[in-house]
Amino acid sequence: MTPNEKNVIALCGRVGKILLENGAETSRVESTAEYIGAAAGVPVSCHATMTAVFVDANTGTHTHLVKVRTKNFNLRKVDDINSLSRQFTAGHIDFAALSAGVATIENEKKDFTLPQKILGAGLVSVAPMLLFKATWGDLGLAFFVGIAGYLASLWADQRTVTPYIASGIGGLVIGLLATLLQAIGWGSNADNIIISALMPLVPGVAITNSLRELIGKETISGTVRAIDAVLVAGAIGGGVVVGSAVIRLLTGGAL
């Protein structure tokens, strides 16, 4: 069965959407959609920005537009789509199997378990940057404070659709805990605990990816990513400042 133009374009749009939502770079989104189109016998052009994917048949006038809202990184889906499209372009599976596979990936919730994620967040929260600069006690505390901040931001993320709230809540919890730990004398330097514990939340990877895209001449998505990263950092910073201020007020210190 040779798939018709409409189906191929629709599938390429869905593939592009999944890739973009879960953290692939725009150049990969575009090339994957174009490879699939070429292998299916309908050469397509794909243009992706951070907010939309356009797929257009080179031979006809059909154009498909898919709106995208980027979510958190879920690199497993990116990898799954990648292996599926490789199998398809190599001719191991046919178009029907590809569509079925894409539908499964779209709906699957394969993930690490929550305890594994908690351990992961804790490991990230011990920042190598602060080794031999912060005390071991502070780094140990950061392990747990970081877990609390990560869980708080996950919790907030499930309960609100307002953007940036989750990052703010994560920062707030970390600011509260770190300042409290210093106030009761367990931690020696709240700033070090905060910086270390924030590692799972800060948008450092987003900043670097945005620069990589800008250098790759993906100007629009690079700019969007950079501004998004600054706003996320602003939300976290605001959360931490509020959290620390609350604890200082409660313990009777100066703001």
Added chain:
Amino acid sequence: MLQLLIHAIISFASSIGFGIITNIPRRTLLPAGITGSASWVVYVLLTGATKSVIIPNLAAAVTIGLLANTAALIVKAPVNVMYIPSLVSLVPGAIIYMSMKDFTLGKDMAAQQGLVKTLTIAIALAVGFVIAEALFNQIRQPLFKALHRQTQR
């Protein structure tokens, strides 16, 4: 020497941890951890040797680029899956946070300095990746053939 070993272990743990958070496939966890650890050791060694901010970050990014691309060929995964976890210790996330915090507190000068430093580090890392990818494109074909032969044997 012992310090370097501790650096290597902690950065390995960091990369694995971030890999779990971003849900990378299980078979890529180990290569991502090794890449992250190696690049952090390069960074630490060079930070001790020079006062520049750019050189250590650039060299670390080149290390990641070469190792991650090789690993991507071996385990057959998109290279971004390897890049993101191994970058986590290097990226200027803490600096951009501090800069935004200074901004909230009204310390404009410190905030501006932080933003410029963030940009410097991010550019150094991104350029490092470009260099690594340009280098890797030259050795991709022979490496691919060598690996392929090995798996067939």
